[in-house]
Amino acid sequence: MTVEEIVRRCQDLYDDLDFKLVQRWKAAEKGRKAIGHMPVYVPRELIHAAGMLPVGILGGGDQLDVIHGDAYYQSYICRIPRSTIELAVTGRLDCLDGMLFPSTCDVIRNLSGMWQLKFRDKLIRYFDVPQNFDPNIGGVFYTQELQSLRDELAELAGREVSDDDLRASIALYNENRRAIRELYNYRSAEPWQVPTPEVYLLMRAGMVMPVNEHTALIRNYLAAATKTKRHIKDNCRVVINGLFCEQPPLGLLKSIEMAGCYVVDDDFMLVARWLLEDVPTTGDPLKNLSDAFIDFSMETSCKYVPEKKDKGKFLIESVRRNSAEGVIFASPSFCDPALLDRPMLQNALTAQRIPYTAFKYAENSGQLQPIREQAGTFADSIKLWSAA
Amino acid sequence: MNIAANQQPDVQKEDSMLLQKAMINANYEALASAHDEGKKISSTFVPGNLNELLMCFDLVRNLPEINALQAGMRKKSGGYIMEAERGGHSEDVCTYVKSDLGMMAKGQVGPSGKPLPTPDILLLSYTGCFTFMKWFELVRDQYDCETAMLHVPYQADGKVTKNMRKFVVAQLKEQVIPALERVSGIKFDIDRLRGYLAESAKAEDDLVWVLQSAKNRPTPIDAYFGGVYYCGPIFTAFRGTKDTTAYYRALRDEVAARLDLGLGPVTPDGAMDEERIRLVVEGPPNWTHFRDFWKMFYDEGAVVVASSYTKVGGVYDFGFRHDPEHPLETLADYCLGCYTNHSLPARVDMLTTYMDEYSADGFLVNSIKSCNSFSAGQLLMLREIEERTGKPAGFIETDLVDPRYFSPANVKNRLESYFQMIEQKKARGNARTAA
Numbered sequence: 011m012t013v014e015e016i017v018r019r020c021q022d023l024y025d026d027l028d029f030k031l032v033q034r035w036k037a038a039e040k041g042r043k044a045i046g047h048m049p050v051y052v053p054r055e056l057i058h059a060a061g062m063l064p065v066g067i068l069g070g071g072d073q074l075d076v077i078h079g080d081a082y083y084q085s086y087i088c089r090i091p092r093s094t095i096e097l098a099v100t101g102r103l104d105c106l107d108g109m110l111f112p113s114t115c116d117v118i119r120n121l122s123g124m125w126q127l128k129f130r131d132k133l134i135r136y137f138d139v140p141q142n143f144d145p146n147i148g149g150v151f152y153t154q155e156l157q158s159l160r161d162e163l164a165e166l167a168g169r170e171v172s173d174d175d176l177r178a179s180i181a182l183y184n185e186n187r188r189a190i191r192e193l194y195n196y197r198s199a200e201p202w203q204v205p206t207p208e209v210y211l212l213m214r215a216g217m218v219m220p221v222n223e224h225t226a227l228i229r230n231y232l233a234a235a236t237k238t239k240r241h242i243k244d245n246c247r248v249v250i251n252g253l254f255c256e257q258p259p260l261g262l263l264k265s266i267e268m269a270g271c272y273v274v275d276d277d278f279m280l281v282a283r284w285l286l287e288d289v290p291t292t293g294d295p296l297k298n299l300s301d302a303f304i305d306f307s308m309e310t311s312c313k314y315v316p317e318k319k320d321k322g323k324f325l326i327e328s329v330r331r332n333s334a335e336g337v338i339f340a341s342p343s344f345c346d347p348a349l350l351d352r353p354m355l356q357n358a359l360t361a362q363r364i365p366y367t368a369f370k371y372a373e374n375s376g377q378l379q380p381i382r383e384q385a386g387t388f389a390d391s392i393k394l395w396s397a398a
Numbered sequence: 399m400n401i402a403a404n405q406q407p408d409v410q411k412e413d414s415m416l417l418q419k420a421m422i423n424a425n426y427e428a429l430a431s432a433h434d435e436g437k438k439i440s441s442t443f444v445p446g447n448l449n450e451l452l453m454c455f456d457l458v459r460n461l462p463e464i465n466a467l468q469a470g471m472r473k474k475s476g477g478y479i480m481e482a483e484r485g486g487h488s489e490d491v492c493t494y495v496k497s498d499l500g501m502m503a504k505g506q507v508g509p510s511g512k513p514l515p516t517p518d519i520l521l522l523s524y525t526g527c528f529t530f531m532k533w534f535e536l537v538r539d540q541y542d543c544e545t546a547m548l549h550v551p552y553q554a555d556g557k558v559t560k561n562m563r564k565f566v567v568a569q570l571k572e573q574v575i576p577a578l579e580r581v582s583g584i585k586f587d588i589d590r591l592r593g594y595l596a597e598s599a600k601a602e603d604d605l606v607w608v609l610q611s612a613k614n615r616p617t618p619i620d621a622y623f624g625g626v627y628y629c630g631p632i633f634t635a636f637r638g639t640k641d642t643t644a645y646y647r648a649l650r651d652e653v654a655a656r657l658d659l660g661l662g663p664v665t666p667d668g669a670m671d672e673e674r675i676r677l678v679v680e681g682p683p684n685w686t687h688f689r690d691f692w693k694m695f696y697d698e699g700a701v702v703v704a705s706s707y708t709k710v711g712g713v714y715d716f717g718f719r720h721d722p723e724h725p726l727e728t729l730a731d732y733c734l735g736c737y738t739n740h741s742l743p744a745r746v747d748m749l750t751t752y753m754d755e756y757s758a759d760g761f762l763v764n765s766i767k768s769c770n771s772f773s774a775g776q777l778l779m780l781r782e783i784e785e786r787t788g789k790p791a792g793f794i795e796t797d798l799v800d801p802r803y804f805s806p807a808n809v810k811n812r813l814e815s816y817f818q819m820i821e822q823k824k825a826r827g828n829a830r831t832a833a
Contacts, residue, residue, distance in 0.1 A: 084778050084795060086767045091774065113552065116770040122554055122741025124775050127782060135552030136741075141524065141531065141547065142569055148549070151565035159560070215592050314524075314531055314547065318538050338596070343489075346770060349488040350495065350532035354539055356486065370490075 013208070015232045016227065022213035023218055024260070027074055027097065031079025032065050033105045033200035039268060043107040043166060045097065045133070048094070048118050049255040050312050051284045052110045052137050055157060057220060059179040060171045066217025066281060069093040072259040072374045082124070086102045088344040089373045090256040091121045106167060108133030110159075114312045115347050119361040133166050135159065141314040143304050153300040157285050159295070166272055176295035184288040185324050186221050189228040193282075194275070196232060196333045201272035202242045213279040246392040249334045251325060251355070254280050254310050256373050257269055257343035265382040266338065270389035274332040277310060284308050311347035329364055335392045338385060339368035365392060402641035412664045415627050415651040421470045421645070422468075423510055425459070425635050428714075430512035432458040438582050440780045441517035441537065444711045446525030446550055446572070446733035450594035450638035450720070451595055455582035457469045459635035460517055462537065466497035468509035470799030478504065479800050492768040493800040495533045502540055519581040521574065525550040526710075526738030527771040546577035547561040550733040556744040558734045566730035592722035594638035598721040604646035605632055606715050608653050609698030612703040612758050616673040618656035620663040622688055622702035626683060633711030639718075667695045674699030677821050679765040680706045680745075680779065687804045691796070694810050698817045704752035706745065706772075709737035716748075738771045741809050753787045761791045768798045792816035 023031060036042045045065040047054070054064040069147045070076060070093030076097045079092035097103050109132060111122035122136040138155055140148030164171045169227045193212065197204035212231055214318055216224040250266065266273060286306040309315065309324035329337060337359055341348035352368060359366050367388040408741040432439050440457040444464065452459055465730050469475040471786055478500030479493050485503060501507070501514075508514040522534040551562045553669060575586050608628055612621045619625070628649060632695050656662075662670035666689050677695075677701045686690050695701070709715070709819070713735050721728040733739075740748070752759060761783045765778045777793070784791040794812050797803035 082775075084767075084773060084777070087770065087774055111439075113528075113753070117774040119528070119552060119554075120742055120770070120774040123745075124743065124778050126743050127746065127778060136552060138551045138554070141549040142564075144572070147565065147568045147572055150568070151551070151561060154561040158559075184468075275649045311532070311626055312528070312548075315535065316547065318545070321535065321539065346491055347532065349537065350492050350529065353486045354535060357539070362672050370488075 011230050011234060012154055013231065013238050015347045016234060017211060018207050020215040020227075021052040022210055023215050025073065027070060028102050028219060029105050030066065032063060035220065036105060042326050044072055044105055045108045045110060045163070046103060046106040047110040047281070048112060048114065048121070048190070050109045050112060050114045050141065050280050050310060051307075052112050052281065053159075054221070054281065055176060055289075055299065056156065056160055056171070056178040058182065060167040060229065061169070062163065063220060064168065066219065066279065067094055067097070067103070067109070068214070068257050069373050070097055071257060072114065072261075072376065074284035076374075077341065085118060086344055087090050087341050088106070088256055090342070092115050092199060093373060095360070097199070098125075098322050104230070108135070110135050110137050115136070115137055117346075118255070131160060134314060136359045139303065140193050143316060145301065145304050149300050149304045152165050152294050152303060156296045156299055166305050173295050177291045180295055180298065181291045182221050182225075182288045184291070186216070186225045186286070187283065187285060189225045190282055192232060193228050196235070198274045201245070201274055205239070205268055205272040207260055207274065209276075210260065210263055210278055213282060215278060243270070243272075244337065244393075245270050245336045246396075247274045247332065247388045248338050248388075249273070249275040249325070249328050249332060250340055252339050252341035252348040252352070253277055253354045254312070254348070256345060258340060258371055259373065259375055259378070261378050262375065262381060265378045266385045269382045269385035271338065271385055272342070274334050275328045280308055280310060301349055312316075322355045325355055326358060326362055329359075333363070335396060336388065337364060337366040338388065339366060341368070343372050365395065401463050403708050410634060411628075412624075412667075414645065414652055417645055417648065418627060418630050421551055421631060421636055422464075426508050426510040426512050428458050428459055429508065429514055433515050434619045438518040438520050439515060442521040443523060443525075443530050443533075444633050445527065445738060446523035446527060446709065447634070447637075448521065448523055448548075448729055449635060450469050450591055450598060451570075451575070451729060453579070453594055453638055454586060454590045455578045455583060455584045457519070459576070460514065461497045461634050462533070463494050463503060464634055465509055465514065466494040466799050468498050469501060471688055472509055473686065473801075474509065474622075475686060475799035476801040486662040487667045490527045492533070493798055495536065495636065496535070497562075498615060499540075499655055503592050513527060514688070516543065518543055518621065519550070520545045521578075522546070523548045525733050525736050526552070527769075529771065532830070536603040544577055544581050546574045548574055548640055550739065552741075553734060553739055553744065554741050556741050558731060563727060563730045567726045568731060570726050570729060580652060588725055588745065590727045595666045595720040595722040595725055597788050598632075598638045598736075599722070601632055601643045601646040602712075602719050604649065605629065607650055608646070609704070609715055611653050611657055611707065614657060615659045615676075615757065616660065616662045616670075617662060617701055617703050618653050618663060620665070620670075620696075621708060622683065622705040623665075623688070623695070623765060624663055624678045625702070625705055625708040629711060630745070630798060663701060664711070665692065667693070667696070670699075670701060671695050672699050675700050675817055676701060676703045676756065676758045676762065677760050677762050678702070678749055678756065678758045679762045679764060680749060680776065680800055682707045682710070682769060682806050683764065685799050686801040689808070690806060692803075694813050698705045698814065700813075700817055703756040703758055706737055706749060709748075711736065713737055713740075741776045742779060746786075748780050749779070753783065753789060758789065760789050760816070761787065761825055762816065763791070763793045765795045766798055767791060767803050768793065768800070790816070790819050790821075
């Protein structure tokens with residue numbers, strides 16, 4: 011397949027607000043089930059091990075007309091819950107047999123309760139992850155939460171979810187994470203070869219595709235991309251941060267690149283990159299998943315940083331590792347975690363003399379010209395500043 | 399108590415309110431002089447606060463939300479918030495946080511005008527609100543002191559599981575208590591904790607009696623505007639002290655006396671004459687225009703008979719009491735049980751019960767821009783409660799401490815329309831009964 015063909019396929023999946031791929035996957039075999047999950051992190055390995063399809067639910071984007079959803083929320087609450095409600099009340103999520111709501115923020119947390127009130131016939135679970143990273147305390151709590159989720163999924167599946175099932179799923183997701191790391195490494199090395207809107211679409215495809223197909227898709231893309239030589243532009247290299255939950259319009263990502271910025275790292279779809287190393291495939295699989303969360307998971311605004319000295323370190327390391335020249339904070343309006351975190355991250359960058367700029371967006375932002383101008387000015391200032 | 403006799407307040411206040419004011423002022427004095435007196439200071443949040451535990455280490459307790467609330471009532475929060483926004487904090491986020499940070503940026507002078515010293519330990523009891531976690535990190539960024547964090551899991555399925563309780567107790571034992579010992583230099587004494595917990599339980603009994611007095615008609619209390627005063631000591635730096643036990647006994651006696659005389663609640667303009675509308679209110683109040691806001695209710699004969707905000711620092715009216723026999727487990731249960739740590743269905747059940755048990759005529763949401771923990775989902779809660787009870791529901795929007803988000807004309811207009819709707823519905827109901 012060519013790059014264009016792969017990207018077109020991903021774009022079709024991105025545009026499909028009816029989750030037809032999920033419907034087809036379920037229809038292909040009697041008894042198949044699909045479980046939706048909101049950002050930022052759930053252990054998809056458990057869903058897969060129960061024979062079900064994990065489906066990332068990321069709101070309605072800029073193509074969904076939100077009519078009912080707005081009636082559920084005040085004007086000062088972000089967009090993603092209202093468009094997610096819209097997807098549900100218009101029947102688009104009927105293909106899901108359950109929904110997981112991770113401990114991302116108060117809005118996603120309360121959305122789990124709204125689901126409990128409105129969609130009582132489905133498996134609905136708020137999934138708590140520890141903010142305590144002592145393996146004997148937070149780790150023990152988390153292992154038990156994983157066990158409890160495993161039991162609920164087993165009940166829905168009507169069969170046991172064995173350790174071997176889980177180990178096999180962990181192996182598949184390890185492979186998927188490796189492929190994604192290759193994609194991100196390639197973009198970091200040659201960003202002109204891997205435009206960020208394409209990376210985004212590839213990652214979004216992984217929210218609805220079976221994991222092995224997604225791994226193959228990324229590998230096919232990498233193979234095709236290396237054969238396609240694209241022009242190098244005089245762009246600066248930036249890390250974008252803050253897009254971990256409510257999704258940016260695709261046009262926003264295009265605008266950033268058109269404004270003269272190569273994105274060399276991001277926080278899209280963190281569920282697929284959350285665990286930074288391979289999870290062991292021998293031993294107790296729940297403990298392995300728990301240890302991975304405690305020992306080598308990503309950092310984002312939804313996660314507590316136990317030591318003051320470490321605040322912002324993860325972002326700075328990303329800047330250094332990817333030879334970025336600056337950071338763009340793109341935060342959804344009314345996003346408490348991202349917006350409360352931002353001043354601390356900005357201070358950490360300032361201390362390291364790393365330039366940054368910041369703006370807000372909503373999933374349905376239509377006016378991208380101001381963002382393009384701001385990103386363009388930022389890119390120009392980096393170039394001038396670097397030259398000096 | 400004869401405090402009222404010795405002072406000339408510009409508005410009518412219950413003696414208990416004045417006693418509480420004296421307690422709060424004394425705490426600010428204690429904070430201001432703590433370091434001079436060789437005492438250590440803890441800073442912690444209201445929901446899930448571990449006051450009894452902190453007292454075991456002789457720590458003077460500072461509560462940032464109370465500082466923000468007090469700054470709001472004293473018309474200082476607007477300036478603090480704008481200071482924080484000038485410093486890069488988004489206009490979209492919690493104004494308690496910004497008021498606190500703005501106050502720090504402006505020299506860390508507390509609401510009483512006395513300096514608020516740097517805390518020696520920051521204790522985050524992370525209960526029912528993610529913003530606390532970020533607030534804690536932001537405050538930590540300003541100080542160089544010890545920190546302890548307590549992650550309290552969310553009661554998503556309406557129950558406390560063994561795993562949740564075990565997790566909280568393990569954090570207390572292995573991390574929080576050792577940190578408090580380190581900072582204070584005082585060894586933990588579990589019997590001392592038991593003593594404080596026993597005091598807490600006595601005060602909790604009296605608080606519940608006071609809150610449930612609103613089941614009477616007329617209610618002798620307003621369970622929202624008055625209620626925020628009543629829950630003040632038990633939610634903050636005083637739970638577990640003998641003063642607090644005495645305060646709640648005095649409050650109970652005061653309310654019992656009003657009940658015996660068939661009197662309504664005391665408002666800033668005196669005792670409320672006629673109780674026309676009984677309400678259950680969900681959500682925090684606005685602090686910047688607290689008295690104006692209250693007046694919009696009592697001028698129309700509307701009284702609040704039950705509220706969710708008076709459960710934000712602990713839900714006691716469904717049976718929970720601090721239990722000295724199980725000191726750490728009871729602290730865990732307390733933290734897990736605070737109102738905003740309950741799921742939306744559990745909150746709907748609780749409010750529906752209030753509507754029934756307190757014979758309410760309507761359900762009102764005061765939706766707060768700052769507080770997603772409360773606000774996200776309130777419109778669905780409103781519909782559910784309206785459907786379950788058949789009583790009219792109303793919705794207004796204000797903010798905690800940002801004066802820019804309190805629009806008196808809009809709020810008054812909405813409230814008046816809502817009260818008219820309730821009265822019309824009541825009149826129709828009475829007419830049907832008479833027929």
